[in-house]
Every structure is written in C-alpha cells, then in structure tokens.
Amino acid sequence: MSAAIVDAVRDIVGSENVLTLPEDVAGYVRDWTGRYQSKALAIVRPATTEDVAEIVKLCATQNIAIVPQGGRTGLCGGGVPRAGHPSIILSLTRMNAVRSVDPVGRTVVVEAGVVLDVLHQHVLEHDLVFPLMFGAKGSCTIGGNLSTNAGGSNVVRYGNTRELCLGIEAVMPDGSVINALSGLRKDNTGYDLKDLLIGAEGTLGIITAAVFKLVPNPKVTATAFLSLPSLEAAIEVLNRLQDQTGDAVEAFEFMPRAAVDVICKVFPDTRRPLDGDVENGVLVEVASSRPNDSEQGEDGSIRLQIEVMELLGDLMEEGLILDAMVAQSDQQRSDLWRMRESILEAITENGPAYHLDVSLPLGRIAPFVSKMDVEMARLGFQPLTVGHLGDGNLHYALAAAEGQDWESLPLEAAKEMVLDHLIGLNGSFSAEHGIGQSKLGEMAKLKQASQLAVMRAIKRALDPKNIMNPGKLIPEN
Ligand SMILES: Cc1cc2nc3c(=O)[nH]c(=O)nc-3n(C[C@H](O)[C@H](O)[C@H](O)COP(=O)(O)OP(=O)(O)OC[C@H]3O[C@@H](n4cnc5c(N)ncnc54)[C@H](O)[C@@H]3O)c2cc1C
Structure with missing residues (x-):
C-alpha cells in the first residue's frame, strides 16, 4: 500500500489503529486452523460505521481489497486475505458497543465487533437470552456470526443466526451505508437485503451492526x-x-x-x-x-x-x-x-484430521454414518464424528486409524466418497462453517450451476471492482 494511502487511512482511524509492522500484523494474518498464513498491506481498526464507510470509499478508488475480520475463529480461511489479492484486513473489534436493549420488544442492537459471550452476559441483565451458543463464544464476534450464518447447539430450537436477526447496518462496496435497524418483525418493503449479507462471508459488504431477537431466560x-x-x-x-x-x-x-x-x-x-x-x-x-x-x-x-x-x-x-x-x-x-x-480442540490436538461439516435430512443421518464409518475404516481412517444432531448437522472428522500413517492415507478418495454419498442423500457439504477458501473446490463441483450463476451476478452487481473479500465463497471461474 502506498505511503499516501496509509496516511489517508491513518487520518481516518488514527495512527495507532493502522498496523503495518510484521510483529503487529502476525496475529491477524493466520487463521484459526493454521492452514492459511496470508499477507496484508495493513490491519485497519475502525471505531465507527462512518470510519468504515470512508475506508471503503478510499479502497474502492484505489482498487484495494478489504477482508473484514472479527474474532478469527472461522474454520474455512474466510477471514484472512487470499494470495493474489493485495488486501487490507479490516478488524471490526473496536466496534464493540451494545447500542441498546429493548426489553419490551425483546430486541438488542449490537455492533459487529461485540464478542458473542459479551452479548450473552449483557442481555442476561434484562433476564433475556441471545440463543446463539457454541464453543468459540468467548472469541467470535457478531459480525463473524452473521457473515458465516453461524449455527451451534441451539439451532434445533431457535434457528441459526439468520433466523435470529431482524435487521442489519452495513457498508456496501461503494461506501454507501444501509441502515435497517428498525427491529420490525414485519417489513415487506422489497428485497430483504439483510438476507443477502448474512452468510455472504464479507463478499458483498461489511456488516457494522445488527438487531436481534431475544428470548426469555429459561427458569x-x-x-x-x-x-x-x-x-x-x-x-x-x-x-x-x-x-x-x-x-x-x-x-x-x-x-x-x-x-x-x-x-x-x-x-x-x-x-x-x-x-x-x-x-x-x-x-x-x-x-x-x-x-x-x-x-x-x-x-x-x-x-x-x-x-x-x-x-x-x-x-x-x-x-x-x-x-x-x-x-x-x-x-x-x-x-x-x-x-x-472442547471437542474441536481435542480433535485438533489429537493429530491431523480432515473436518467435514455436513448436514442431512434427519431420517438420512443414520444410513449416512453407518455406511461411511465402514468405508472410512476400510480406507484406514478413524471417523471422529460429533454434531448438532437435533438440526441434522454432523462434524464428520477423519483422523488416521490406530497404526496408520496420516500422510499415506487416501484423503482425496475418502473425501470424494463421503461427498458423493452425501449429495446422493440430499445433504449439504457446508452446514454452518461456510465456504471461505477451503470449500471452493466443493462449491465449484457440487453447487448447482444456475445457483452459482445468480451468486456471481449479485456479486458483480454489488461489487463490480471485486474489492470485498475477493477469492472467497464464489469459485473464480
Ligand atoms: C472451537 C470452535 C468451535 C466452533 N463451533 C462452531 C459452531 O458450533 N457453529 C458454527 O457455526 N461455527 C462454529 N465455529 C466457527 C466460528 O466460530 C464461526 O464461524 C464464527 O461465526 C466466526 O466468527 P468470527 O468473529 O471469529 O469471524 P472471523 O473468523 O473473523 O470471520 C469469519 C468470516 O466472516 C467475515 N466477517 C467477519 N466479520 C465481518 C463483518 N463485520 N462484516 C462482513 N464480514 C465479516 C470474514 O471476512 C470471514 O469471511 C467454531 C469455531 C471454533 C474455533
């Protein structure tokens, strides 16, 4: 990034919030899985939606890519830059205010950088619950939860992040700001733009705040x-x-x-x-x-x-x-x-493993697991399955079986077999973790071509310069 642009960004957010030294940047460019070690022109930490809008306008004029980042607990490499796309990382963690709680309407307006567990504690003071729960709650942020449409343990009762969200505030790729934080439960005034940005993994804009439903605190x-x-x-x-x-x-x-x-x-x-x-x-x-x-x-x-x-x-x-x-x-x-x-950490500590995040109609889970467990054992793998069974989501991890050498196991053949069987049973190859960079191959191969074409058309229309988290979610050709 040229010195002039760095200076311009510093003018917007203050020098202390633009990190360029390798030792300062190191923690931001590596993803949770350790699989993606990337480079960034700078880490930029805005404090307000206006800051974000100004940064986006600046990057748009200079054709610099922006990778939004929250708590960096994403499991698909979505929150770190992709090689070949010179990028800044826009860390939203300073945007960490719970703006308001409405105990009557049972809603909360919260900024993107708020850590999920901080939100849990905050609304508990009103005897209300934000029912999105999972292991990374102490580090992941609301912006990341929305952008990956995170699920977790309570989806069986309350749905995933999309179903909990009533509206968002976001900065679009041209720097314009969408403010849809009314919290209305009914608002049929055209396309529901929040639903475009939820699950978009930062490829269509930057979510800066959201309004969510709350539920009564169980007694x-x-x-x-x-x-x-x-x-x-x-x-x-x-x-x-x-x-x-x-x-x-x-x-x-x-x-x-x-x-x-x-x-x-x-x-x-x-x-x-x-x-x-x-x-x-x-x-x-x-x-x-x-x-x-x-x-x-x-x-x-x-x-x-x-x-x-x-x-x-x-x-x-x-x-x-x-x-x-x-x-x-x-x-x-x-x-x-x-x-x-602790299961994900345990499997990660235990040794090399490949993690599939699949979902199936409930009635097809048992046939899927029983067939795949036998086939995977035959190929030398030990399946380490856990999952949010209540909503049909399995984390089907493949580790080396006792006495097997991971490096010599036929992982590609195993993945292909699992995915073929999954698709045959009407399952999804990404239930709740998203696509990021790690599932682009599956996306290209398994997502219906007509759906991919619509996604590409939306991306081109909203982000014609391809500056929003390029190289993620949508396979490039
Ligand atoms: C131990 C562990 C357990 C987990 N369990 C679950 C689980 O049960 N269910 C589940 O769904 N996930 C789970 N995850 C995955 C992860 O925690 C979620 O995907 C989480 O929602 C990511 O939030 P984050 O703030 O860390 O996002 P990041 O990792 O920082 O980013 C994730 C994606 O969102 C984009 N993004 C981040 N902030 C914004 C923003 N403000 N605007 C636009 N785009 C943005 C990034 O560019 C990236 O593409 C788990 C992860 C770990 C490490």
Whole structure:
C-alpha cells in the first residue's frame, strides 16, 4: 500500500489503529486452523460505521481489497486475505458497543465487533437470552456470526443466526451505508437485503451492526447425557422428547464413543459422563421459562427435571436408551457442556484430521454414518464424528486409524466418497462453517450451476471492482 494511502487511512482511524509492522500484523494474518498464513498491506481498526464507510470509499478508488475480520475463529480461511489479492484486513473489534436493549420488544442492537459471550452476559441483565451458543463464544464476534450464518447447539430450537436477526447496518462496496435497524418483525418493503449479507462471508459488504431477537431466560433446564443403541434410536428419542415437552429441546448434541474417548485422552481431567461405555452418546438439554416447570417439590425436586427423568426412564424401558446421566447440579451441567465444547480442540490436538461439516435430512443421518464409518475404516481412517444432531448437522472428522500413517492415507478418495454419498442423500457439504477458501473446490463441483450463476451476478452487481473479500465463497471461474 502506498505511503499516501496509509496516511489517508491513518487520518481516518488514527495512527495507532493502522498496523503495518510484521510483529503487529502476525496475529491477524493466520487463521484459526493454521492452514492459511496470508499477507496484508495493513490491519485497519475502525471505531465507527462512518470510519468504515470512508475506508471503503478510499479502497474502492484505489482498487484495494478489504477482508473484514472479527474474532478469527472461522474454520474455512474466510477471514484472512487470499494470495493474489493485495488486501487490507479490516478488524471490526473496536466496534464493540451494545447500542441498546429493548426489553419490551425483546430486541438488542449490537455492533459487529461485540464478542458473542459479551452479548450473552449483557442481555442476561434484562433476564433475556441471545440463543446463539457454541464453543468459540468467548472469541467470535457478531459480525463473524452473521457473515458465516453461524449455527451451534441451539439451532434445533431457535434457528441459526439468520433466523435470529431482524435487521442489519452495513457498508456496501461503494461506501454507501444501509441502515435497517428498525427491529420490525414485519417489513415487506422489497428485497430483504439483510438476507443477502448474512452468510455472504464479507463478499458483498461489511456488516457494522445488527438487531436481534431475544428470548426469555429459561427458569429451569434439564440436562442429560445418554447412551443410545443406534443413531436411529437417537432420532426417535429426539422426536419423542419434542412431542412430550412441547418442542422444548434446546440442544441435542451427538457425541459417540470415539469423540468422548478423544476428549478424555487429550484433556485427562475430563469427567467421563457415564460409568459404563458410551455407545451413541447424546448431550440433551430441555429448557423452560414457564414458572410451573421450575416449581420445587418438598424433597427439592424440580418439576421439569422430574418430567424429563420420567420420560427418559420410559424410553429406557422401551430399549431406546441404554444408559443415562441426568445432571444434578449446575456443576454437572457445566462439566457436560465443557466436554462438548472442547471437542474441536481435542480433535485438533489429537493429530491431523480432515473436518467435514455436513448436514442431512434427519431420517438420512443414520444410513449416512453407518455406511461411511465402514468405508472410512476400510480406507484406514478413524471417523471422529460429533454434531448438532437435533438440526441434522454432523462434524464428520477423519483422523488416521490406530497404526496408520496420516500422510499415506487416501484423503482425496475418502473425501470424494463421503461427498458423493452425501449429495446422493440430499445433504449439504457446508452446514454452518461456510465456504471461505477451503470449500471452493466443493462449491465449484457440487453447487448447482444456475445457483452459482445468480451468486456471481449479485456479486458483480454489488461489487463490480471485486474489492470485498475477493477469492472467497464464489469459485473464480
Ligand atoms: C472451537 C470452535 C468451535 C466452533 N463451533 C462452531 C459452531 O458450533 N457453529 C458454527 O457455526 N461455527 C462454529 N465455529 C466457527 C466460528 O466460530 C464461526 O464461524 C464464527 O461465526 C466466526 O466468527 P468470527 O468473529 O471469529 O469471524 P472471523 O473468523 O473473523 O470471520 C469469519 C468470516 O466472516 C467475515 N466477517 C467477519 N466479520 C465481518 C463483518 N463485520 N462484516 C462482513 N464480514 C465479516 C470474514 O471476512 C470471514 O469471511 C467454531 C469455531 C471454533 C474455533
């Protein structure tokens, strides 16, 4: 970047917010997976939407690419520049204000750089919950959540980020600002532009703020770890719990034996959830904000927890559940969740692995897993599957089986086999992590050509100079 442009950017955000020294830039140019080590002309840290608009206008006139960045926990290399596209990284982390909470309308207006868990804590003060939950909550930001349309554990009840968002404020590639923060739940005045930017991974504009729905803070939760004889049984248990609790299943997370074993190996102080072996493990949580459900009996028992225990007991008698542990304290509940949320780190620490993030219609999950587990084992892999089973999302990771050398395993053949089978079952090759740079090959090969053509037309229309996070999401040819 020429000295004149650096100076112009410094004039906008202040010198201390333009980083160019290699030691200052280092942390921003490497993605969470460590797979993408990139270069940037500068790291620029705006404080306001006006700053962002001015920077975008400047970059547009100079044809400099902009890579928006939040907490850098994205798993597809979307938040770091792509080789061949000289770029600045626009870090939104200084835009970290919760602008307002409306306890009556149950909405919150929040800036893009707010860390997800900070938002959780903030709205709790109003006895409300922002129900987007997952392991990276302590680092990921709202801008990243929107741009990847993040999912997580509670999608089964509340939907993903898109479904929680009522409107956004964004800076478009020409520097104009869209302000759609009214928080209206009904507004049929033309194309819904927020839905274009959500999930666009920064390729159509920079999200600077958003308005979200909030939900009542549950008064009571019932959390359990189950061992089930099969995945088919797990889906049956999910549906039975939904029927009996009035769709109050908050999370239904798949954690089979191999996943639990890896966590306990990598983090030896993890408390095993069951005394015996876990077969098809599931962490299930039911939650309610109804006062009746949190009523306490004379013996201290809480109504919802008793009901869930009885339900699980019935399902056990029917043979749909082999073993169960119901959390008896907040500590037991948080131990279970800590175990669930440590799985990605555990697999990453355990050794090389390839992570697939797939989704399938619920009824097709069991046939997919049973066939692929056999095929992958035949090729020398150990599948380490976990997932948000309640919404049909599996993180199907392939590691080397015991005694196998990762480098000599046929990874490409394995990926092709998994993806072919997945597409045959009407699944998606990217459920919640997005495309970034790492899934461009799948996008080119597997996304319907007519849908790709529409995406390219939208990108050309809104960003004719291709300055917004180029080389991501849409395959270049
Ligand atoms: C341990 C762990 C667990 C995870 N679990 C889940 C999970 O359960 N569910 C899930 O969905 N994801 C999960 N992720 C992935 C990741 O946390 C999410 O994708 C998250 O939404 C990324 O947010 P971020 O702020 O870190 O974004 P970044 O990584 O900084 O950026 C991600 C993408 O968004 C773009 N972007 C960032 N901010 C903006 C903005 N303001 N405007 C426009 N574009 C922007 C970037 O350019 C990039 O393309 C997990 C990651 C880790 C490390």
